[in-house]
Structure formats: structure tokens, C-alpha cells
Amino acid sequence: MPNPSAFFDIQPQLATPIYRQVVEQVQRLVAGGQLGPGDELPSVRAVAERHAINPMTVSKAYSLLEAEGLLERRRGVGMVVAAGVQPAGASADRMALLAPALANAARQAAQLGITPAAALAAFERALQGIPEEKNP
Incomplete structure (x- = not known):
């Protein structure tokens, strides 16, 4: 744990x-x-x-x-x-769980006047800051 x-x-x-x-x-x-x-x-x-x-x-x-x-x-x-609970097998299933957070971040970026390219670069930097075991 x-x-x-x-x-x-x-x-x-x-x-x-x-x-x-x-x-x-x-x-x-x-x-x-x-x-x-x-x-x-x-x-x-x-x-x-x-x-x-x-x-x-x-x-x-x-x-x-x-x-x-x-x-x-x-x-x-x-x-x-619970016993019998399995991880989401398909990448699409996991992406569906991520979609609401991405949509929210996209709205915030647009409201702040941040370009898509700058938002993507910021997201990549954020991903690089996550320890490897949390970012499979």
C-alpha cells in the first residue's frame, strides 16, 4: 500500500x-x-x-x-x-477516466488565452515531473 x-x-x-x-x-x-x-x-x-x-x-x-x-x-x-476487480484493460478505458480532467484543463487554458501548443508543452512538463512509478 x-x-x-x-x-x-x-x-x-x-x-x-x-x-x-x-x-x-x-x-x-x-x-x-x-x-x-x-x-x-x-x-x-x-x-x-x-x-x-x-x-x-x-x-x-x-x-x-x-x-x-x-x-x-x-x-x-x-x-x-474488492476481490475480482480488474484494472481497465484497454488504453481507451483509462483515457475515458482522464478525459474530464483534460477537458477541464483545456477550458482553463482557453480562458487564460494560452495557445494549444503552450498548453501541450506545459502538460508535457507536468508529466515529466511525476515520478516513474506513478506514470506507467
Whole structure:
């Protein structure tokens, strides 16, 4: 399991609610194969303390993921990726999860008057700044 302090990238300043950020990040980690069946997630308390957010926010996200069948609650362990959950096989499936973030970034670039070429260059620089294990 990744270090709980580095597990989620919570950004309170975004318009996306925090619980939704957690849900979407878990979905992407599973789709990308970084989390597999039986992998433990950090506890509600650990996530809440690390990011200074309400534990109920984290609990809501985990409950939604459990209802979706992506996570299961294990007594004495906490939340784990559900058995039988497979990473998104096709690159198109993973790209579909990335599309909303790219569309949002494209809108912001247009609003800021940034050219497509400059936005692509900025995206490439951002990708180069991500450690290799997080960028398969």
C-alpha cells in the first residue's frame, strides 16, 4: 500500500467536492492497476488527519466506492479493493477516466488565452515531473 500521506492528492480549492476527488482517485488507481484486489486503503482517520479534512468526508467516499463494488470492508483491516476487480484493460478505458480532467484543463487554458501548443508543452512538463512509478 502506498504511504497514506502520498495516497491521495486532495485539493480543497477545486470546485470538485473533496469526497468526489477521493472517489475519482481510487477509481483511477484501480483502473491503472496501481491498486489491485485485496490492497488496503489508508484508514479514514489517516486520510482525514493527513489532509485536515472531516473524517465523514472520507467515510462518504469510501462508502460510495463500496456501494459501487470497487471496495469492500474487512473486519479488523478496513477498506480493501474488492476481490475480482480488474484494472481497465484497454488504453481507451483509462483515457475515458482522464478525459474530464483534460477537458477541464483545456477550458482553463482557453480562458487564460494560452495557445494549444503552450498548453501541450506545459502538460508535457507536468508529466515529466511525476515520478516513474506513478506514470506507467
